[in-house]
Every structure is written in C-alpha cells, then in structure tokens.
Amino acid sequence: MRSLQARYNRDRVMVALLLLGTALAALPLLLLLGYALIEGFTSLNWDFFTKTQKPPGELGGGMAQAIVGTIILNGVGLLLAIPFGLAAGILLSEYPEHPLNPPLRVLSDTLNGMPAILKGLLAYVLIVKPMGGFSGLSGAVALAFIMLPILAKSTESVLRLVPWTIREAGLGLGLPRWRVILSLVFPAARAGVVTGMLLALSRAAGEAAPLLFTAFGNVYMQLNLLQPMDSLPVRLYTYAVSPYDDWHRQAWAAGLVLLALIVLTSLLARWATRGRQ
Structure with missing residues (x-):
C-alpha cells in the first residue's frame, strides 16, 4: 500500500x-x-x-497594399x-536507390541551413538582375527557396510512415510504380x-530580409508580379525602425494580422483535410 502511494505521488509530481x-x-x-494586443x-x-500608407508624419492610413501583397507573394511562392x-x-x-538522392539530400540540407537573407540574395542574382528591377515575382521565388527544403523533408518523412504493404x-x-505512389x-x-x-508557408510568411532584396516594397497597391510589391513583414520592419509613434502602433497591428493570416490558413487546411477524410 505504501509503495502504491509512493508511485502515485511520483506520478503527480511528474505531471506537475x-x-x-x-x-x-x-x-x-x-x-x-499580450504586448502586441x-x-x-x-x-x-x-x-x-482598406487604405494604403499615408505620407511620413501624417496620422492614419493603413496596410491594404501590404496585406494583399503578402497573400500574393506567399501564394505564388507556395x-x-x-x-x-x-x-x-x-x-x-520512394526511390532510395536512385543515384540523384545523395546530392539531392546534400542540396536540401544546405538550402535548409542557409539564412533567409542569402536566399533573397540568390533570388536577386537569378531574377532581379536579369530583369533589371525589383518585382513581386522575385520575392515569390525567394520565399519558394525557403519553402522548398521544408516541403521536401516533410514529404519524405510522411511518405516513409506509410506501410510498405500498401505499395x-x-x-x-x-x-506501375508511379501509379501506386499517386493513387495509394x-x-x-x-x-x-x-x-x-502549412509548415513551409508559416516559415516563409514572416520573413522580411529576402523580400528587401527582391519584392522591395511599395506604398501603393500593386497586383502586377513584375513590379515591386509590398508585404506585411517588410512594412512591419519599415514602420518599426521609423521615428513615428503611429507607425509603431501600426507595426504591432501588422504583426497581429500576419499571425491571424497564418492561423486562418492552418484552420482552413485542417477543415479541408478533415472533410475529405
């Protein structure tokens, strides 16, 4: 009885x-x-x-162009x-014996370990310089570089969990093998x-550094991917380092909106997956 009570007490301590x-x-x-709220x-x-940025020093305005740009950049990047x-x-x-696997794994690990700013520089060299200017397309490519190794790793991990008896x-x-993979x-x-x-999207959604070299930002509403495009992370950074108190408050509000967009995306994806199951 005393031993049983001792085990019960240890269990309560560990739970605590x-x-x-x-x-x-x-x-x-x-x-x-709490502080952001x-x-x-x-x-x-x-x-x-609903409104875009006001000139520096003027109160009011909004971040409509940054919200729309964030959705476009992350959606195209994904x-x-x-x-x-x-x-x-x-x-x-599914093809562990393929000769491309070792260099592909090294490339994926290297890309995953690179700082986000270097991925922005890579997109700058590949897209911005040949095009001769900043653009939303280059920003989407930079975000795609961030998402790519996460998608590869997560897809490999979940596919390995599927029993081999199904294959x-x-x-x-x-x-054929390709039909087994796609259908089963x-x-x-x-x-x-x-x-x-979702993990890849959440990882890329809050990055500002790669977008500074690619999408650059825009105080006006821009839907053309070939032109500079604004985003919430870039606008948050710009407002945070500014000397205006109103912009500081809007920067905190931008952080709340960015978090809400990520949470909403997660809830929608969970709902869609549950509905199909």
Missing part, C-alpha cells in the same frame, strides 16, 4: 513538472501576444485594412515550391503532406 514546463515554454509567446489593437480599424518540393520528397522516399499490394495488382501512397499521407505545406 510537465505542466510547469509547458507553462514556462508558453509564457514568452503569451507575453508577446495592447500596442497594436487600437490600430486595427477599417482604414487599416505554388512554385510545391511541385519541386513534393517531387524531391517522393524521390528521396506491395498495388504492385501485386500489376500497377500519396492519399494515405495526404494529411501529413498538407501539414508540411
């Missing part, structure tokens, strides 16, 4: 330690969110979402990264692949 560790880990995030919530009004990232993940997982069953029915393996790992896309 886990709860304490969880609270300590979440405390910085909660403090950041205090500083930026007052700037979240109708003008913030569309550019998905085919290459998924193809790399499939090759690494053997498809091959036993006489299906990929649907079984759909939820994990979508999660990887």
Whole structure:
C-alpha cells in the first residue's frame, strides 16, 4: 500500500513538472501576444485594412497594399515550391536507390541551413538582375527557396510512415510504380503532406530580409508580379525602425494580422483535410 502511494505521488509530481514546463515554454509567446494586443489593437480599424500608407508624419492610413501583397507573394511562392518540393520528397522516399538522392539530400540540407537573407540574395542574382528591377515575382521565388527544403523533408518523412504493404499490394495488382505512389501512397499521407505545406508557408510568411532584396516594397497597391510589391513583414520592419509613434502602433497591428493570416490558413487546411477524410 505504501509503495502504491509512493508511485502515485511520483506520478503527480511528474505531471506537475510537465505542466510547469509547458507553462514556462508558453509564457514568452503569451507575453508577446499580450504586448502586441495592447500596442497594436487600437490600430486595427477599417482604414487599416482598406487604405494604403499615408505620407511620413501624417496620422492614419493603413496596410491594404501590404496585406494583399503578402497573400500574393506567399501564394505564388507556395505554388512554385510545391511541385519541386513534393517531387524531391517522393524521390528521396520512394526511390532510395536512385543515384540523384545523395546530392539531392546534400542540396536540401544546405538550402535548409542557409539564412533567409542569402536566399533573397540568390533570388536577386537569378531574377532581379536579369530583369533589371525589383518585382513581386522575385520575392515569390525567394520565399519558394525557403519553402522548398521544408516541403521536401516533410514529404519524405510522411511518405516513409506509410506501410510498405500498401505499395506491395498495388504492385501485386500489376500497377506501375508511379501509379501506386499517386493513387495509394500519396492519399494515405495526404494529411501529413498538407501539414508540411502549412509548415513551409508559416516559415516563409514572416520573413522580411529576402523580400528587401527582391519584392522591395511599395506604398501603393500593386497586383502586377513584375513590379515591386509590398508585404506585411517588410512594412512591419519599415514602420518599426521609423521615428513615428503611429507607425509603431501600426507595426504591432501588422504583426497581429500576419499571425491571424497564418492561423486562418492552418484552420482552413485542417477543415479541408478533415472533410475529405
């Protein structure tokens, strides 16, 4: 009886330690969110979402051009990264004997370990210089470089979790290998692949450094990918280093909107995946 009580007490102590560790880990995030709400919530009004930036020193204005630009840049970047990232993940997982796998793995690890600003410089050399100017397209390419290794790694990991018996069953029915992957393996790992896309999108959505060398920013609404385009991270950085208090408050509001866009994307993807299941 005494031994049972001792085990029960140890279990309660360990649960308490886990709860304490969880609270300590979440405390910085909660403090950041709380401070951002205090500083930026007052700037979240109708003008913030519908109007563009006012001239320096004038009160008011908004970040409509930055919100629209963020959605376009990240959406196009994800569309550019998905085919290459998924193809790399499939090759690494489903064709382990392929001679391209070792250099592909090294390239993926190198790209994943590069600072985001270097990926911006890479997009600058490949897109900005040949085109002769900054553009939203080059910004989307820079974000695609950030998403690419994350998509490849996550796709490889989730495909490896699919039992090999599913592949053997498809091959036993006489299906070609590519058909087995697309019709059996990929649907079984759909939820994990979508999660990887969300992880890649979240990783790239808050980056400002690569966009400074590529999309550059724009105080006007711009929908043309061949022209400089604004984004929330770049506008947040610009406002944060400015000497105007109103811009500081709008910078905090931009952080809240950026976080809300990421959370909304995650919820929509979870809903879509659950509906298909």
